[in-house]
Amino acid sequence: MKIFQQSSEFDYTWEEVSISNWQKYGPWNEKTPHVVAVDTLSRTVDPATGILRTERLITCKQSCPKWVAQILGSPDTNYAYETSYVDPKAKRVTICSMNMTMSDLLSVRETCVYERASSAPDAKTAFSQRAEITALCGGWQKIKNSIEQFTVDRFQQNAARGKEGFEMVLEMSRKVFAEQRELIRMQQDSQILQQLRH
Amino acid sequence: MSASLASECNEVKERYDNCFLKWYSEKFLRGTATSDECDPLFKQYEKCLSTALKARGIDSMLKEARDDNRENDAEHVRPNR
Numbered sequence: 487m488k489i490f491q492q493s494s495e496f497d498y499t500w501e502e503v504s505i506s507n508w509q510k511y512g513p514w515n516e517k518t519p520h521v522v523a524v525d526t527l528s529r530t531v532d533p534a535t536g537i538l539r540t541e542r543l544i545t546c547k548q549s550c551p552k553w554v555a556q557i558l559g560s561p562d563t564n565y566a567y568e569t570s571y572v573d574p575k576a577k578r579v580t581i582c583s584m585n586m587t588m589s590d591l592l593s594v595r596e597t598c599v600y601e602r603a604s605s606a607p608d609a610k611t612a613f614s615q616r617a618e619i620t621a622l623c624g625g626w627q628k629i630k631n632s633i634e635q636f637t638v639d640r641f642q643q644n645a646a647r648g649k650e651g652f653e654m655v656l657e658m659s660r661k662v663f664a665e666q667r668e669l670i671r672m673q674q675d676s677q678i679l680q681q682l683r684h
Numbered sequence: 685m686s687a688s689l690a691s692e693c694n695e696v697k698e699r700y701d702n703c704f705l706k707w708y709s710e711k712f713l714r715g716t717a718t719s720d721e722c723d724p725l726f727k728q729y730e731k732c733l734s735t736a737l738k739a740r741g742i743d744s745m746l747k748e749a750r751d752d753n754r755e756n757d758a759e760h761v762r763p764n765r
Contacts, residue, residue: 508701509685567750
């Protein structure tokens, strides 16, 4: 088994991050073209804890190098299963995902957490990501190690692009919110002006 | 928002996603959500999606993933420590 982990911070509030998280793979993100679809399978609020649980199916298209494809026979469409848990009181989003495709050969389990940064809880959000990668296929340890290492490397590349892409989404989202607020303010101002005229 | 894996579900998915995002940002995060007004839209989307998942044989893969995920639910849906 190999472990990939990293942590970083976003210069956005936890609320902004938690809202934009739902738009992470939308058109504002130009850095993750390998994610082609995101479908919501179920969504419930736990009555006891108030935690929002969402199940999603992520569809990716990303080709593997030839040697990996030869060993694993990898298809070009991959599916991942994701459950996320939003705790609005603790202000924490936890996202767990696993691969559904080739899961008898390779197990990839990832957990991401977004929570208020201890350095600036009302302005910044801390992000941590941890993935466990285990090759399950039979055969030489050397081959298993290479497959695990390839997957870790791919993870690292996708994680870097993922952060860049998410930054784009956060920026756009902040702009759009500001524009909407401005629009509402202008509408209210004009109403006041109209009333004054009458 | 992102596309659906089944293009025939895109239209209803978009309507549901927009409804959800509004509910999430304006009610859920502020602690004022009493019910989920997006549920009727979700039902329509779900109906379309489940047909597509069956047709593509993804539903059986999904069942396995759900079974594997039980421990995550046990860990992450529990009262605040």
